[in-house]
Every structure is written in structure tokens, then in C-alpha cells.
Amino acid sequence: MTPDLSGCSPADVPARTGVVIVGGGPSGLLLSQLLHLAGIANVVLERRSRAYVLSRIRAGVLEQGAVDLLRRAGVGARMDREGLVHDGVEISFHDRRLRIDLADLTEGKTVMVYGQTEVTADLYEARDAMGGTVLHEAEHVQLHDLEGGRPFVTFRLGERYHRIECDFVAGCDGFHGVSRRSIPADRLRLFEMVYPFGWLGLLADVPPVHDELVYAGHERGFALCSMRSRTRSRYYVQCPLDEKVEDWSDDRFWTELVSRLPADIAGRLVTGPSIEKSIAPLRSFVAEPMRFGRLFLAGDAAHIVPPTGAKGLNLAASDIHYLSEALTAHYRRGDDSGLAAYSDRALARVWKAERFSWWMTTTLHAFPDRGAFAARMQEAEFDYLASSRAARQALAENYVGLPY
Numbered sequence: 328m329t330p331d332l333s334g335c336s337p338a339d340v341p342a343r344t345g346v347v348i349v350g351g352g353p354s355g356l357l358l359s360q361l362l363h364l365a366g367i368a369n370v371v372l373e374r375r376s377r378a379y380v381l382s383r384i385r386a387g388v389l390e391q392g393a394v395d396l397l398r399r400a401g402v403g404a405r406m407d408r409e410g411l412v413h414d415g416v417e418i419s420f421h422d423r424r425l426r427i428d429l430a431d432l433t434e435g436k437t438v439m440v441y442g443q444t445e446v447t448a449d450l451y452e453a454r455d456a457m458g459g460t461v462l463h464e465a466e467h468v469q470l471h472d473l474e475g476g477r478p479f480v481t482f483r484l485g486e487r488y489h490r491i492e493c494d495f496v497a498g499c500d501g502f503h504g505v506s507r508r509s510i511p512a513d514r515l516r517l518f519e520m521v522y523p524f525g526w527l528g529l530l531a532d533v534p535p536v537h538d539e540l541v542y543a544g545h546e547r548g549f550a551l552c553s554m555r556s557r558t559r560s561r562y563y564v565q566c567p568l569d570e571k572v573e574d575w576s577d578d579r580f581w582t583e584l585v586s587r588l589p590a591d592i593a594g595r596l597v598t599g600p601s602i603e604k605s606i607a608p609l610r611s612f613v614a615e616p617m618r619f620g621r622l623f624l625a626g627d628a629a630h631i632v633p634p635t636g637a638k639g640l641n642l643a644a645s646d647i648h649y650l651s652e653a654l655t656a657h658y659r660r661g662d663d664s665g666l667a668a669y670s671d672r673a674l675a676r677v678w679k680a681e682r683f684s685w686w687m688t689t690t691l692h693a694f695p696d697r698g699a700f701a702a703r704m705q706e707a708e709f710d711y712l713a714s715s716r717a718a719r720q721a722l723a724e725n726y727v728g729l730p731y
């Protein structure tokens with residue numbers, strides 16, 4: 328197969344660069360863009376083709392911090408034109424409904440509904456426009472001498488092997504990437520919780536059922552009504568882990584979704600043929616520390632949150648903010664304090680988002696064999712939210728995103 332070099336001939340593979348970025352998802356591309364703007368040479372190595380990366384459907388809610396960072400990176404124009412600003416979110420529990428007025432509870436903060444796929448497309452376009460080096464279908468990426476002074480990365484493009492020497496490696500290659508696995512096991516501490524269910528997602532060109540997102544807790548299982556635009560909707564239902572997507576006809580999906588939504592919302596649902604359907608497992612995961620010598624982990628390579636609350640991409644953005652600032656201080660001023668502090672700074676924010684995502688997941692999902700006590704705890708959580716502004720405020724400040 329011919330590798331997709333996206334504008335680069337193999338001759339463009341430099342022998343040396345400042346930062347090798349492993350992974351061309353949102354973390355890697357955003358870092359590449361910010362470093363380029365700061366005048367720091369970098370190369371992105373992506374295992375998949377560009378078309379494959381752009382076909383992945385992920386969450387679609389951006390915190391204010393992520394929105395600001397994307398603007399600073401020069402990739403905010405289409406987001407500002409096409410993204411939907413939401414100043415509230417709906418939570419339902421069985422047939423009860425509660426609106427969380429994000430703006431009122433957080434002194435005017437909001438979120439931007441704009442798909443991760445679009446963020447990634449905008450980042451690729453910006454990298455192309457600036458002549459960034461993004462090498463796709465880079466196979467067998469290996470990281471070397473990470474603790475020494477002269478790290479280098481080897482990989483294969485088509486039939487040719489390459490070696491790039493660098494100052495630093497950024498591990499932005501997601502949960503299944505090579506970067507975290509390049510750190511000796513005795514130098515990492517892993518924390519993990521796997522949930523006993525998954526999310527079945529469906530994308531369809533139908534108008535959203537509601538003008539805000541609806542997170543629905545129900546005894547049949549959790550459901551989420553989200554959107555990509557005023558004409559494209561994204562819906563999810565909690566499903567058992569052993570379920571196969573082939574077993575879910577569109578009709579079965581719509582029927583299940585309706586059964587979990589409050590009656591007035593369900594009554595307005597417009598259904599239509601699915602464009603995409605997929606099942607994703609839910610996991611909480613953190614690797615500590617996020618640094619090994621000259622390797623810095625960022626995004627899904629270092630941590631995973633369950634999607635309830637849409638923190639995945641937002642955490643990637645805050646990691647990249649800290650890492651790009653630290654690398655810029657190193658190159659501009661010889662100041663390594665940001666690099667020394669990177670892991671602790673990033674993890675302090677990561678753990679709070681882990682807590683929030685775990686709490687939203689635990690509060691709104693049906694746990695098999697959970698017992699009557701846990702069910703009452705969920706009811707009490709919802710009652711508390713409904714009756715206490717302080718409780719709603721805690722939810723809102725986390726949902727719009729804690730400060731960087």
C-alpha cells in the first residue's frame with residue numbers, strides 16, 4: 328500500500344527535529360500547531376491514514392479553555408462559525424427533569440458543541456497551510472534513549488526505514504499507542520476502573536430532539552441526546568458489553584432510546600436512518616507520572632475518562648496547553664521549570680476530571696447487580712441536585728471546565 332504522506336515526500340523526513348510527536352489525533356496535531364507557531368521544529372508520526380483518522384467519531388463538547396486554546400492555535404474560525412454555544416444542559420432521572428443553567432451557575436461560562444472530528448479536520452488543514460510535517464502510515468514507531476541526552480525515533484514508511492533525532496518526544500498516541508508502553512513498568516503507576524457496560528452511539532441526519540444536551544438516567548440504562556449541528560444528531564444508549572452492533576437495527580435503537588427519555592422529550596424525537604453506529608467500552612484510567620526522561624505523555628496516551636461529561640478531548644487540550652508552554656519556555660529562555668512541573672500540573676487537573684466523569688457515570692448509569700442501596704444513592708444524588716443550588720453549581724463548574 329502506498330503511504331499517505333499528505334504533502335510530504337519521503338525526502339522531507341528530516342534527520343533531526345526539535346520535538347517528535349507520536350500520534351496525529353487532536354493532541355498531537357494541536358501540539359504540533361502550537362509549537363510551530365512558537366517557532367519550534369516538530370514532526371508528527373501517525374500510524375493510520377489521514378482518511379482513517381478523520382473518519383473516527385468522538386465526542387462533541389468543548390470547554391471554554393479548549394475553545395480559547397483552539398483560537399490561540401489559529402484554528403477557531405470554522406468552530407466559531409459553525410459551533411453551537413450552549414449555556415445549559417438537561418439532566419433527567421426516570422421521568423424527572425432538571426435543567427443545569429451553566430451560564431447562571433458559573434458567572435457566564437458556556438460550552439461549545441462542535442465535533443472532535445471537525446476539530447481534527449481543522450487542525451489538519453492548519454498544519455497543511457503552514458507546511459507542517461505530518462507523516463501518515465508510519466509503522467513500527469520505536470522510541471530510543473529517552474533517558475539519555477540524545478533521544479531518537481525510528482519508524483518505517485512504506486519500504487523505507489527512517490530515524491529522526493530530537494530533543495524531546497511527545498507521546499500523543501492514544502490509549503493503545505507505543506509511547507506509554509516504552510516506559511519501563513516499574514517507572515509507571517497505573518490506575519484503572521472498567522465499567523460493566525458500554526455506549527452504543529448512533530449518528531443521523533435528523534434535527535436534535537432538544538436544543539440542549541439531555542443526559543438521561545433510567546432503570547433500563549443511561550441515554551444521551553447530543554448533536555453535531557441543527558440538522559445532525561448524535562444519540563447514545565448504555566448497552567451490555569457483550570452486545571454486537573449488528574444486533575442493533577436502527578428501529579431497535581430508536582425504540583430503546585425513547586423508552587429511556589422523559590415522555591415530553593421522547594414525544595418530539597425525529598428518527599431517521601443511521602449514518603454510523605458503534606459500541607464503545609467505558610473506562611477510567613490514569614498513568615503516573617506523565618513524563619519519563621525526555622518523553623512527555625499527553626491526552627489519551629496518559630489517561631482515559633468515560634464519556635459521560637465529554638472530558639476526553641478537553642483534558643487532551645489542557646495537557647497540550649501545559650506541554651506547549653513548557654517546551655516554549657525551554658526553547659525561548661532555557662527555562663526548564665515548566666517541563667519539570669508538567670506531569671504534576673497536568674495530573675492535578677486530570678484527577679479532578681476523572682472524579683467528575685466517574686461521578687456522572689456512577690450517578691446516571693444502571694449498574695448490573697448494583698443492589699437497592701446503590702439505587703437509592705442515585706435517587707438521593709438527583710434529589711440533592713434538584714434541591715441545592717450549591718450541588719448544581721458544583722456540577723456546572725466541572726461541566727464547563729475547571730481552570731487551566
Ligand code: APR
Pocket residue numbers: 349350351352353354355372373374375380385386443465468499500501502503504505506625626627628638639640641643
Ligand atoms: N504510532 C503512531 N501513531 C499512533 C500509534 C503508534 N504506535 N498508536 C496510535 N497512534 C495514533 C492513533 O492512530 C491516533 O490517531 O495516535 C493517535 C491518537 O489519537 P487519539 O486516540 O484521538 O488520542 P488524543 O489525540 O490524545 O485525543 C484525545 O480523543 O480518544 C479521544 O476521548 C479521547 O477525546 C479524547 C481525545
Ligand code: PHB
Pocket residue numbers: 385386387388540551553554561634635636637638
Ligand atoms: C457527543 O456529542 O458525542 C457527546 C456529548 C456529550 C458527552 C459525550 C458525548 O458527554
